[in-house]
Amino acid sequence: MRSLGPSDLAVVEAMTRREVSLLPxxxxxxxxxxxxxxxxxxxxxxxxxxxxxxxxxxxVDFLLPGEIIGLQASLLGVLEHSVRSLTSVRLKSYxxxxxxxxxxxxxxxxxxxxxxxxxxxxxxxALISAIGCCDAVQRLAFLMFSLxxxxxxxxxxxxxxxxxxxxxxxxADALGLTGAHVNRTINRLKSDGVVSINGxxxxxxxxxxxxxxxxxxx
Amino acid sequence: MRSLGPSDLAVVEAMTRREVSLLPxxxxxxxxxxxxxxxxxxxxxxxxxxxxxxxxxxxVDFLLPGEIIGLQASLLGVLEHSVRSLTSVRLKSYxxxxxxxxxxxxxxxxxxxxxxxxxxxxxxxALISAIGCCDAVQRLAFLMFSLxxxxxxxxxxxxxxxxxxxxxxxxADALGLTGAHVNRTINRLKSDGVVSINGxxxxxxxxxxxxxxxxxxx
DNA sequence: CGTGGGCTTGATAGTCCTCAAGTCGGGTGG
DNA sequence: CCACCCGACTTGAGGACTATCAAGCCCACG
Numbered sequence: 001m002r003s004l005g006p007s008d009l010a011v012v013e014a015m016t017r018r019e020v021s022l023l024p025x026x027x028x029x030x031x032x033x034x035x036x037x038x039x040x041x042x043x044x045x046x047x048x049x050x051x052x053x054x055x056x057x058x059x060v061d062f063l064l065p066g067e068i069i070g071l072q073a074s075l076l077g078v079l080e081h082s083v084r085s086l087t088s089v090r091l092k093s094y095x096x097x098x099x100x101x102x103x104x105x106x107x108x109x110x111x112x113x114x115x116x117x118x119x120x121x122x123x124x125x126a127l128i129s130a131i132g133c134c135d136a137v138q139r140l141a142f143l144m145f146s147l148x149x150x151x152x153x154x155x156x157x158x159x160x161x162x163x164x165x166x167x168x169x170x171x172a173d174a175l176g177l178t179g180a181h182v183n184r185t186i187n188r189l190k191s192d193g194v195v196s197i198n199g200x201x202x203x204x205x206x207x208x209x210x211x212x213x214x215x216x217x218x
Numbered sequence: 219m220r221s222l223g224p225s226d227l228a229v230v231e232a233m234t235r236r237e238v239s240l241l242p243x244x245x246x247x248x249x250x251x252x253x254x255x256x257x258x259x260x261x262x263x264x265x266x267x268x269x270x271x272x273x274x275x276x277x278v279d280f281l282l283p284g285e286i287i288g289l290q291a292s293l294l295g296v297l298e299h300s301v302r303s304l305t306s307v308r309l310k311s312y313x314x315x316x317x318x319x320x321x322x323x324x325x326x327x328x329x330x331x332x333x334x335x336x337x338x339x340x341x342x343x344a345l346i347s348a349i350g351c352c353d354a355v356q357r358l359a360f361l362m363f364s365l366x367x368x369x370x371x372x373x374x375x376x377x378x379x380x381x382x383x384x385x386x387x388x389x390a391d392a393l394g395l396t397g398a399h400v401n402r403t404i405n406r407l408k409s410d411g412v413v414s415i416n417g418x419x420x421x422x423x424x425x426x427x428x429x430x431x432x433x434x435x436x
Numbered sequence: 437c438g439t440g441g442g443c444t445t446g447a448t449a450g451t452c453c454t455c456a457a458g459t460c461g462g463g464t465g466g
Numbered sequence: 467c468c469a470c471c472c473g474a475c476t477t478g479a480g481g482a483c484t485a486t487c488a489a490g491c492c493c494a495c496g
Contacts, residue, residue, distance in 0.1 A: 056351035075336040121339035132394030133274035176350030
């Protein structure tokens with residue numbers, strides 16, 4: 001993707017508001033919010049989710065540093081999901097009118113936004129496939145591999161020591177499983193020598209195997 | 219959404235190619251394709267899906283008349299899924315460069331495309347939630363209700379006689395179930411007086427109940 | 437040191453899958 | 467017009483996978 005020109009950046013600058021920090025597990029945007037929020041996650045992880053019924057929570061995507069929060073909502077004008085911080089995070093806040101402004105004045109920026117939304121959609125589609133067609137081992141492998149790969153795009157990541165701040169319950173809520181079963185499945189992956197989790201780090205012992213289980217053709 | 223101006227339509231006109239008809243269950247775009255296709259579905263239904271492993275097929279979305287095929291692929295430049303006709307269809311074909319052209323010359327059109335992709339993404343997210351958190355009855359209710367509602371947006375649809383060209387296997391592949399279990403579940407919905415399927419028509423006997431089961435707050 | 441949340445583990449049950457056989461209906465050719 | 471045929475639908479029995487519930491453990495934290 002081409003980088004943006006000075007005029008594109010000026011559009012962004014004009015709409016930048018302030019920067020805030022949040023503790024883990026705080027609501028960033030949600031169904032209770034007034035108006036639409038538009039943010040960039042400058043540090044830390046977050047996740048997008050939907051409340052299902054009274055007790056069910058479906059995590060739809062994880063958000064990594066550098067990614068945008070609230071783009072879909074700003075485009076559609078309605079809030080179909082909520083976003084929470086997973087770790088401590090730092091957010092840059094923008095005026096949601098930035099979107100409309102970009103489409104009017106900065107085609108390169110608008111195209112970026114559109115591609116960003118498409119990429120999110122592609123991730124959603126991949127998650128649907130994993131949940132719809134795969135068993136617990138494959139689902140976990142899929143999520144672990146995806147998150148490893150997404151982190152690898154921005155910087156070099158040691159597969160044996162990969163940041164992985166998700167708790168069992170996050171994995172469960174993202175993959176349509178229960179915390180208990182996620183745990184059992186992680187044990188199996190560990191005893192099979194594929195991956196292990198220590199604290200908030202993921203250690204990938206057999207990357208080819210993981211990617212194969214994840215459904216990314218070996 | 220505001221309607222497009224004459225200059226927007228001119229951009230579309232210039233990129234319009236030809237119109238084609240296809241029989242049911244034909245590949246429209248797929249992993250085997252050369253280049254990216256961009257189409258509008260003028261008549262009939264289609265579905266977007268991903269091949270998972272050797273035998274698994276996950277349907278990610280259904281496409282109704284008036285909807286666009288290949289937008290995500292044209293934006294990202296890669297094909298993450300395939301599209302097939304569900305019924306007989308009629309397609310208008312466009313030059314994929316229409317996308318880039320729109321972003322350069324027609325902000326209103328570009329915004330439309332972006333919103334379209336966002337809406338698709340929102341549907342994907344909703345499907346994730348249904349598959350991840352709901353049992354078979356709720357998943358079926360969700361899909362039936364969604365498709366009824368989408369059709370209702372364009373024209374008046376009789377709930378007792380709603381077009382529904384999906385076979386059991388399509389329902390199964392979309393919802394992460396098997397054809398056999400879809401069938402049993404449909405029987406239960408029928409004996410509970412919620413909906414019934416006759417040929418290619420869906421008859422909704424209890425719309426409030428269906429929407430409640432589907433997770434759309436009663 | 438007490439406390440609480442997350443993790444771990446076990447027993448049990450339910451949902452859904454697998455496999456397979458039988459039925460139905462629509463299209464085709466004689 | 468009827469017999470045939472194939473694909474889709476239907477139904478049943480048994481089994482696999484995962485949920486549910488509950489208890490104990492461990493560690494971080496106050």
